[in-house]
Amino acid sequence: MNSIALHIIDLVNNSIRAKATRIHIALTRDTQSGSLELRIRDNGTGMTEEVRKQALDPFFTTRKSRKLGFGLPFIKMSAEQTGGFLILDSQAGKGCNLSVHFHTGSIDMLPMGDLSAALCQLLCSHPDIEISFDWKEDSFDFHVSTSELLDIFEDLPISHVKSMNLIRTYIHDNLETHKMMEVHP
Amino acid sequence: MTKITSLADLKKLKENLHAQMKLRDNSQNPEALIQIRVAMATCGIASGAKDVMDYLVEELDKRNIEAIVTQTGCMGYCYAEPTIEVLIPGKEPVIFGWVDVKKADTIIEKYIRNNELVEGIIPNKFISIE
Numbered sequence: 001m002n003s004i005a006l007h008i009i010d011l012v013n014n015s016i017r018a019k020a021t022r023i024h025i026a027l028t029r030d031t032q033s034g035s036l037e038l039r040i041r042d043n044g045t046g047m048t049e050e051v052r053k054q055a056l057d058p059f060f061t062t063r064k065s066r067k068l069g070f071g072l073p074f075i076k077m078s079a080e081q082t083g084g085f086l087i088l089d090s091q092a093g094k095g096c097n098l099s100v101h102f103h104t105g106s107i108d109m110l111p112m113g114d115l116s117a118a119l120c121q122l123l124c125s126h127p128d129i130e131i132s133f134d135w136k137e138d139s140f141d142f143h144v145s146t147s148e149l150l151d152i153f154e155d156l157p158i159s160h161v162k163s164m165n166l167i168r169t170y171i172h173d174n175l176e177t178h179k180m181m182e183v184h185p
Numbered sequence: 186m187t188k189i190t191s192l193a194d195l196k197k198l199k200e201n202l203h204a205q206m207k208l209r210d211n212s213q214n215p216e217a218l219i220q221i222r223v224a225m226a227t228c229g230i231a232s233g234a235k236d237v238m239d240y241l242v243e244e245l246d247k248r249n250i251e252a253i254v255t256q257t258g259c260m261g262y263c264y265a266e267p268t269i270e271v272l273i274p275g276k277e278p279v280i281f282g283w284v285d286v287k288k289a290d291t292i293i294e295k296y297i298r299n300n301e302l303v304e305g306i307i308p309n310k311f312i313s314i315e
Contacts, residue, residue, distance in 0.1 A: 013225060126256075161250075
């Protein structure tokens with residue numbers, strides 16, 4: 001994974017696999033202290049304490065189609081190499097709460113990547129799952145969610161390529177206007 | 186292109202788009218559209234599936250091909266990522282492996298447009314490697 005955007009796609013797909021119906025993604029940046037927090041909260045099946053402890057082990061996975069699970073270990077590494085950390089909080093039946101902290105000033109900080117395409121792909125691929133995204137920085141706040149897009153697109157499928165291109169531009173223009181595309185100031 | 190920064194702008198553009206699409210009859214029914222699913226688990230993402238999906242969305246729109254493109258989980262073909270499944274209405278779905286941007290272009294032009302077979306098809310009967 002070479003950007004925050006790719007990590008987000010990966011982690012949200014974990015929530016989807018855990019049968020979540022609501023997934024909230026929040027990116028909060030504090031320019032003063034140079035920190036960035038990525039938080040992903042879902043209402044999926046959650047993990048038992050035993051599974052939660054093993055989730056950061058790359059040789060552990062709950063899936064049957066393969067024997068490795070690199071998603072969480074990768075983001076833990078990405079955070080720790082900047083001097084940050086990861087907190088994984090979950091209870092069986094109660095969903096999952098993941099919080100990852102980065103120090104944006106570190107030379108090993110990942111670039112943000114193509115966040116608008118990543119979010120557009122996630123939101124448009126799963127019209128039946130309420131995915132919401134929040135960017136907070138100082139006084140700025142950008143919010144987008146599946147239900148908001150479904151309201152606007154009505155009977156036109158949001159996964160249609162023509163809808164997706166509009167949605168992607170919408171997210172991109174909002175993030176770009178506020179110069180949110182790059183982590184490094 | 187003008188910027189789209191408010192939901193009102195987005196709504197206006199959607200309505201323009203919808204009006205254009207209503208002129209063509211097959212746009213209304215998702216079953217009549219080409220459906221592409223891009224495997225987007227850790228293995229797919231690490232091999233560049235996001236860029237392939239991005240390319241498909243942009244190019245299908247540009248080339249005026251009515252299609253729905255979505256993400257899906259790991260299909261178990263980690264060795265062949267990025268993999269995509271293409272479903273043309275009335276046909277069996279086909280899974281292609283090792284799809285980079287160049288291969289995606291070939292799939293659009295040869296398989297989707299001209300119905301020709303393209304190299305890299307993964308047979309749908311498989312066993313996982315233990």
